[in-house]
Amino acid sequence: MITGKSIDKLKVGDSAEFAKTVTxxxxxxxxxxxxxxxxxxxxxxxxxxxxFKTRIAHGMLTAGFISAIIANQLPGPGTIYxxxxxxxxxxxxxxxxxxxxxxxxxxxxxxxxxxxxxxxxSQQGVVVLEGEGLVSPxxxxxx
Numbered sequence: 001m002i003t004g005k006s007i008d009k010l011k012v013g014d015s016a017e018f019a020k021t022v023t024x025x026x027x028x029x030x031x032x033x034x035x036x037x038x039x040x041x042x043x044x045x046x047x048x049x050x051x052f053k054t055r056i057a058h059g060m061l062t063a064g065f066i067s068a069i070i071a072n073q074l075p076g077p078g079t080i081y082x083x084x085x086x087x088x089x090x091x092x093x094x095x096x097x098x099x100x101x102x103x104x105x106x107x108x109x110x111x112x113x114x115x116x117x118x119x120x121x122s123q124q125g126v127v128v129l130e131g132e133g134l135v136s137p138x139x140x141x142x143x
Contacts, residue, residue: 004076065100078138
């Protein structure tokens with residue numbers, strides 16, 4: 001069984017990243033799974049008349065990249081997501097390559113909690129999302 005890092009294997013400043021180019025298919029699949037068919041995401045004719053002038057990705061689709069890092073890398077498999085605060089700072093458009101980043105800010109050994117700085121940036125280096133997460137990493141394996 002694969003498990004992520006237990007709290008005793010983490011230190012403040014540890015970080016991990018994940019990058020993905022957002023496609024039209026990603027947006028339609030996300031809309032289908034969640035039921036969020038806001039025309040700003042799925043209707044180009046509607047979106048042409050918005051502030052952004054084209055369709056944009058769902059903010060929570062972008063936030064999902066943070067979840068992927070937590071689940072797969074830092075702390076990794078077995079981690080329980082407890083809380084996430086988000087600020088959406090800029091739109092993500094079809095074709096943008098977004099890099100999510102998670103960084104350990106604080107370790108609470110007694111409660112087995114890790115506070116994380118969470119960000120997503122575009123290929124131009126524009127921060128499109130930032131926030132803080134709180135997770136409970138997997139327990140250390142018993143030997």
